[in-house]
Amino acid sequence: MKGLGEELLRLKDEGLYRWLRTVKGGQGPYIDIDGKKVLNLSSNNYLGLASHPKVKEGFINATKKYGAGAGASRLISGNIEIFEELEKKIAGFKGTETALIFSTGYMANVGIISSLAGKDDLILSDKLNHASIIDGCLLSRAAFKRFPHRDTKKLEELLKNSSGYGQKLIITEGVFSMDGDIAPLPEIVNLSKKYSATLMLDEAHATGVLGKNGKGTMEHFGLKNGVDIIMGTFGKALGVFGAYAAGTEELREYLINKARSQIFTTGLPPGVIGAVIQALDIVEKESGLREQLKENMAFFRKGLQELGFNTMNSETQIIPVLIGDSKVAMKMSEMLIEQGVFAQGIRPPTVPKGYARLRATLMATHTREDLEKALDAFQKTGKELAII
Numbered sequence: 001m002k003g004l005g006e007e008l009l010r011l012k013d014e015g016l017y018r019w020l021r022t023v024k025g026g027q028g029p030y031i032d033i034d035g036k037k038v039l040n041l042s043s044n045n046y047l048g049l050a051s052h053p054k055v056k057e058g059f060i061n062a063t064k065k066y067g068a069g070a071g072a073s074r075l076i077s078g079n080i081e082i083f084e085e086l087e088k089k090i091a092g093f094k095g096t097e098t099a100l101i102f103s104t105g106y107m108a109n110v111g112i113i114s115s116l117a118g119k120d121d122l123i124l125s126d127k128l129n130h131a132s133i134i135d136g137c138l139l140s141r142a143a144f145k146r147f148p149h150r151d152t153k154k155l156e157e158l159l160k161n162s163s164g165y166g167q168k169l170i171i172t173e174g175v176f177s178m179d180g181d182i183a184p185l186p187e188i189v190n191l192s193k194k195y196s197a198t199l200m201l202d203e204a205h206a207t208g209v210l211g212k213n214g215k216g217t218m219e220h221f222g223l224k225n226g227v228d229i230i231m232g233t234f235g236k237a238l239g240v241f242g243a244y245a246a247g248t249e250e251l252r253e254y255l256i257n258k259a260r261s262q263i264f265t266t267g268l269p270p271g272v273i274g275a276v277i278q279a280l281d282i283v284e285k286e287s288g289l290r291e292q293l294k295e296n297m298a299f300f301r302k303g304l305q306e307l308g309f310n311t312m313n314s315e316t317q318i319i320p321v322l323i324g325d326s327k328v329a330m331k332m333s334e335m336l337i338e339q340g341v342f343a344q345g346i347r348p349p350t351v352p353k354g355y356a357r358l359r360a361t362l363m364a365t366h367t368r369e370d371l372e373k374a375l376d377a378f379q380k381t382g383k384e385l386a387i388i
Helices: 004-013 053-066 081-094 105-116 130-141 152-160 184-194 217-222 250-258 270-285 288-309 324-337 368-384
Strands: 030-033 036-040 098-102 122-126 144-147 170-173 199-203 230-233 241-245 316-325 342-347 356-361
Touching: 036 368, 053 230, 053 270, 081 098, 081 241, 098 105, 098 250, 105 130, 105 170, 105 199, 105 230, 105 241, 105 250, 122 130, 122 152, 130 144, 130 170, 130 356, 144 152, 152 184, 170 184, 184 199, 217 241, 241 250, 241 270, 288 316, 288 368, 316 324, 324 356
Parallel strands: 122 144, 122 170, 170 199, 199 230
Antiparallel strands: 030 036, 098 241, 230 241, 316 356, 342 356
């Protein structure tokens, strides 16, 4: 096709070219990338549940009982009973009336947003919200305005000037996927109430991690209510795959009828559902993994900062190491791999221009020795590239 080659050359020249790495083995503290064993600082498997024996057993048992696939969309013949078992469990975990499973986080955000908002409505979205949220907003055809990251003053200004729209929808992540900071949720909840706006919270990177019991951002802040739509995924701390929307019975009924990404897709494989049920059990009953993750992220963030790296405003297991230049970020990532540490370089358009970084993600299953090894590698490469 005309122009494809030229565009690929441009991406390479600007340090924005992407390619697939071959990973051998499961998602653990160490993985094999392109034939080299490396410490894995690039996985969202925050609690290490992707390889947990109980989670794998849940996958196997559900597959044996129900087969490898759902066979159809849930509105046809694919609504196997195990789906509803998990939805009840999610609702109990999140403290909502009910929940609805989606096949992926991307499909959940696109489906929820595009079905709830229309051309006469207004969506107010944090500027650093995930690409799936942005795409959902664009598909909705609603007026779409982004407020500066975590800036509740600007959000209120936009709400004050929102007369003339049908409904107002505020969307924020709980834990932001690239910066690792936390939304000022109490203030946003107050604003949504004050201006009669619907509030949607993306809990992809908070579920299983934030809060005393891993229930997410609301528990972290001690909030019992105030969020109308809670969306989250099973592919991060829960270690599996899929997503959900949690809220009222009316919301669930509406999404079943209106969310195209839910209606026109085959249901998740039963094995996935069985694995998620086990993962939620572990999160609810075993706080030790969560506490170990907190210790690991505090130790590693402090170590990076003492070396002179800029970890931005990270408060969580997602720790960005700000580099700035895309080519330098990718060079450092490759140098780290040579030293046995994998920390993926992140460049535009995933992050704003000039904010390329290494995105280090911590796992509960990392040992202190693992993290000390990583800090030594960061120090060596940082000095060689004159970053520190």
